[in-house]
Amino acid sequence: MSTFIPLNGSTAPKPAGAAAVRRTASVAALAALALAATACSSSGGDPLGGGASTSAAGGGTSAAAAPGGTVVVGSANFPENVLLGSIYAQALRAKGVKVEEKFNIGSREVLYGQLQSGSLSVLPEYNGALLAYLGGKSADPTAAAVNAELTKTLPASLGILESSPAEDKDTLSISQESADKLGLKTIADLAAKAGEFTIGGPPEFKSRQEQSLKDVYGLTFKEWKSTGETTANAVKDGSIQVGNVFSTDPKITQLKLVPLADPKNLFGAQNVTPLVNKAKVDATTTGALNAVSAKLDTAGLLALMKKVAVDKEDPSAVAKDWLKSSGLS
Incomplete structure (x- = not known):
């Protein structure tokens, strides 16, 4: 097997005006899917954290690695992670x-x-979120600094x-x-x-x-409301003017919301990042995954999640189409 290539936390530059990130769905029929897709209001803003884990078919807990140099790709049990x-x-x-x-396995504690x-x-x-899970901290909230701490x-x-x-993280979004x-x-x-605006979000x-x-x-809002999973709708109907919506939430597109840019990095980095067992990957694997990272941005992931969560397209088919359009298949 080839030597693992350490990347020391390098990251592609954030696109100008890129929104900050997360997820839910739209109508009542999608509420259950949205709850799974967000995985954040109940887990303190951590996409892979919290909740009872469930083991899907092929997602057992055996320590034995797959034979023959097979690379085993896992995912948590919510639609965005399955898509990724x-x-x-x-x-x-x-x-x-x-x-x-091995998809739909469960939360980070299992994965x-x-x-x-x-x-x-x-x-x-x-x-x-991974750095926080491991008990690490970064004084600098940028992706490069967070990744440097993760590497250590x-x-x-x-x-x-x-x-x-x-990124899949908190945003302040407006209509x-x-x-x-x-x-x-x-x-x-x-x-x-801000003094004229009501802001809403999850209870915490x-x-x-x-x-x-x-x-x-320097923001002091007129009023704070606990709006939970209805936050995006509350922004759209005017019950609140600013909402804590997550950047890959399909409602951003569906309801035509605008996530405000966060130039001071208040919410910190939550970049989608491949985590690997070094002994199980080689240069071909790392090269292919790095090529995916280079092409995937927040707006693109949001568009893909709309197809999965709102349009009900199969994640595998959505992934296939994206890879083809990105020149990666």
Whole structure:
């Protein structure tokens, strides 16, 4: 097997004006899917954290690695991570790598142990949340700094590859009408209007972010509301003017919301990042996964999640189409 190529936390640049990130779905029929897709309001903003884990077919906990140099791609049990796992798996097959898929396994508590044991080779992760899970901290919230800390914090058997610009994290989002009428593009632009605005989000959002919004951006809002899973709809119908919506939430597209840019990195990096067992990957595998990271950005992931969560397209088919359009298949 080829020597593992350490990448020391390098990351592609964030596209200008890229929204900050996460997920839900739209109508009542999609509520259950949205709950699985978000996996964040109940887990403190961590896509892979919290909740009871469930083992899907092929997602057992055996420590035995797949035979014959097979790369085993795993995923957590929510649609975005399954989609990312499918993108990884198909990108590897396009390079001639033998792949086994183990999707819908559960939360990080289960997945991380399987990666350490070698039962899994590759997992789509979120760099900021993974660092927090491991008890690490980064004084600098940028992706490069977070990845540098991750490289130091991970056990020797595990490593991260190149992060994508795609992020799944908190945003402050407003309606398209507000953005156009008031010329709002960044969180900093809210300073002149925050005193007239009501902000909403999950129940814990106020306690976690009220002081940070004051300290970092000088924002004091007229009122805070607990809006939970209805936050995006509340922004659209005007019950609140600013909402804590997550950047890969399909409602951003469906309801024509505008996530405000976060130039001071209040919410920190949550870049989609391949986490690997070093003994189970080679240069072909790392090259193929890094090529995926180079092409995947937040807007693109949001568009893909709309197809999966709202249009109900098969994640494998969505992944296949994206890889073809990106020149990776």
